[in-house]
Amino acid sequence: EPEVTQTPSHQVTQMGQEVILRCVPISNHLYFYWYRQILGQKVEFLVSFYNNEISEKSEIFDDQFSVERPDGSNFTLKIRSTKLEDSAMYFCASRMGSHTEAFFGQGTRLTVV
Amino acid sequence: AQSVAQPEDQVNVAEGNPLTVKCTYSVSGNPYLFWYVQYPNRGLQFLLKYITGDNLVKGSYGFEAEFNKSQTSFHLKKPSALVSDSALYFCAVRFTSGGSYIPTFGRGTSLIVHP
Structure with a gap:
């Protein structure tokens, strides 16, 4: 069964450092998302990506964040200068079309120290 | 704006008993409704999902959910709970037109099934 894969599963970084979280969506999917979940809290939408551009983003997704789909398979989330409050589980998701559900990856646990 | 509410932080049920995890949504259009489950560190x-058609939808692992338009609810149910059903359950909503296409999640409900 096809699945969304995310790497790494856990990343520890120092405050102020840049991190790149990687995702490989399901190959025939067209819509891509990043969500985050701070420990014990709700799943929060960050950004959606369609047709090689951001289609929608939340207030959380400020100038420190960027996304890229560099090669038609990977979908990355970059945080330029990490803050302690960026510590969370980050989920990538993809879906095929308008009537379909989103499939989520296993997540990357980001710990900023 | 679309929103979804899960009024219970935690639901406790004995194994073998029926379970219900509640979800209500705020609508400004026709909703697509989803349930997701999250096991620890996963x-x-x-x-399952509701798009259109029968109000009762069946999904994985014996779960089902009923779409109730008048009550704007989409409660998750299972006739007989298993200990292995213990997990965090999220309801999500997405609107089909005139609104955001982004799935919005509820806060999650922790289901604990006691042996």
Whole structure:
């Protein structure tokens, strides 16, 4: 069964450092998302990506964040200068079309120290 | 704006008993509704969805959910709970037109099934 894969599963970084979280969506999917979940809290939408551009983003997704789909398979989330409050589980998701559900990856646990 | 509410932080049920996890949504259009389950240290796993058609939808692992338009609810149910059903359950909503196409998640409900 096809699945969304995310790497790494856990990343520890120092405050102020840049991190790149990687995702490989399901190959025939067209819509891509990043969500985050701070420990014990709700799943929060960050950004959606369609047709090689951001289609929608939340207030959380400020100038420190960027996304890229560099090669038609990977979908990355970059945080330029990490803050302690960026510590969370980050989920990538993809879906095929308008009537379909989103499939989520296993997540990357980001710990900023 | 679309929103979804899960009024219970935690639901406790004995194994073998029926379970219900509640979800209500705020609508400004026709909703697509989803349930996901999250096991510890895992991602979100799709359970079922309502797009259109029969109000009662069946999903994975014996779960089902009933769409009630008048009550704007989409409660998750299972006739007989298993200990292995213990997990965090998220309801999500997405609107089909005139609104955001982004799935919005509830806060999650922790289901604990006691042996």
